[in-house]
Amino acid sequence: MNENSELSELAVFASVATHRSFRKAALERGTSASAVSHAIRSLESRVGVRLFHRTTRNVSLTDAGQMLFAKLGPALADIRAAVDELNSWRDTPFGTVRLNVPNTLAPFVLGETIETLLKTNPGLRLEIVATDRRVDIVEEGFDAGIRFGERLSQDMVAVRIRSNLRFAVIGSPAYFDGRAVPATPQDLHDHVCIRYAFPGGTILHWEFLKDGESMQVDVDGPLTLDSQELMVDAAVRGLGLAYVWEQRAAPALREGLLMRCLEEWCPVDEGLFLYFPSRRHQTAGLRAVIEALRA
Template identity: 40%
Template sequence: MQLSRANLADIIYFLAIAKHQSFSRASVEVGISASALSHAMKGLEARLGVRLLNRTTRSVTLTAAGEELQGLVSHPLTDISNALETLNRLRDEPAGRIRLNVLSDGAKLLLGPVLPVFVERYPDIEVDLTVTNRMIDVIGEGHDAGIRFGGTVPSDMIAQRLSPDVRWSVVGTPCYLERFGVPTHPEQLKAHRCLKIRLGNARLYDWEFVKDGQKLEVQVPGAITIDETRVGVALVTRGAGLMYVPERVIARYIEDGTVQEVLKDWAHTDPGFHIYYSSFRQVPVGLRLLIDLIRELEPMGPLPR
């Protein structure tokens, strides 16, 4: 089989399917529909005369021939991609696309102030954002990098800090506090209505507190469980209960009196937002420029020196 443009494209599609083991996820990476990918693979298999993929209604796996093809072609194509990226860095005007998976608070606090400046400065770089609190295999899902709190970054990734540490606040409306009382110790939260938090790994979060070297984790009660800060803010500002939230997210509501902070002397601080990416992939030039711009603008304040 000759290496025509169509065959090269089909091999790239094949590698995406092999990586994700899913037509739908591979289609997001390569930019064509899942049905078009399936049609392309059938054509490639017909031209090669071997079956590359085992297809079921729920999964896609490689045959022995598919595994052999993946091993033979993945490294050369990676080398070509890296070579093109190296040339791209020599351009006067940087171009390309970066795919980011971002925690919703990070999207609001970090990227909200920075991206308008970024697209003005680098108009030929596309930014593809997936905003979610769900913990996923960022690289396996086709993203160049992820942005999370420092304590949740996978240990096998390269991480760079993008913000100072994040202070957490417990807040409620004045009407709620007048009705149910103001807690003065974290254990008193067990008598309150709290907005429980589901983490990206589906585990319920125990609210953390620190004072004078003493650390507490409280399994708070509540009828409502959230996994997204914006929903929590909408609920807490309407008196649904107490919320545990990054101070920067809720600051303007504290300032205008919509909510009041309680347990200030027990406030917990977490490592700030970090961007992370694989040590086995070359960092796209656009990602490097975005990191540099975030550190230049410091949207959440100066980084620790």
């Protein structure tokens, strides 16, 4: 076996060891789970010891695998850093950056930024996964993620990014026919509201801020959805008030299908951050993404 094949198998091993999953390792490396499994079998055959315990549900390291991973991790990190330093000899960064972004935010945060990044950095590749599921970016092989500051763990570096996002409380003219428009967030208790549920089942609280006074309201209503697009559609149909990103409702607001309320209680949200592991080497590609998104 040549050295390139050996290094490739060791890189596959490190990916599986990191994620404890053949599927996630395959996703990170842009290959199939069967190819990852084949590489691990080949490596185990070559070194003569089993490196992983495998069941139908779990993948875990053997004692030998733990020893190899402990020694190998820093060495591979040094190799990746050395390769990335070649970017200093290029006009623009080269390589792949994997980002995790909340689905509800992705179009409004990344829209024009993606176009600019790819046009000005022809060697850069972006892989973006948009999901409202809570994601561990280290475990799932992402270089960085976007999230609100209060939800970040302490071992992350957080960079505030540009934000023109704010929530809007919206309802249709038909819904307000015969109903008083809420003047304060407390008035929402007298209204039918369309609730948003995160993938884990947690219900989104409606949060407000005015003149330094913050308020959180747990609303109620017969309809709970996991999509802001569906919430806007339900609001247009007069099924209740919805609390969504202003940009999601913009077309319907322009057409007069929806109207806003409590607008003075919905300031621009400045708590949006790009975050990444503090202990991981910051590649030139990631630095380009940070610069493009930085506030």
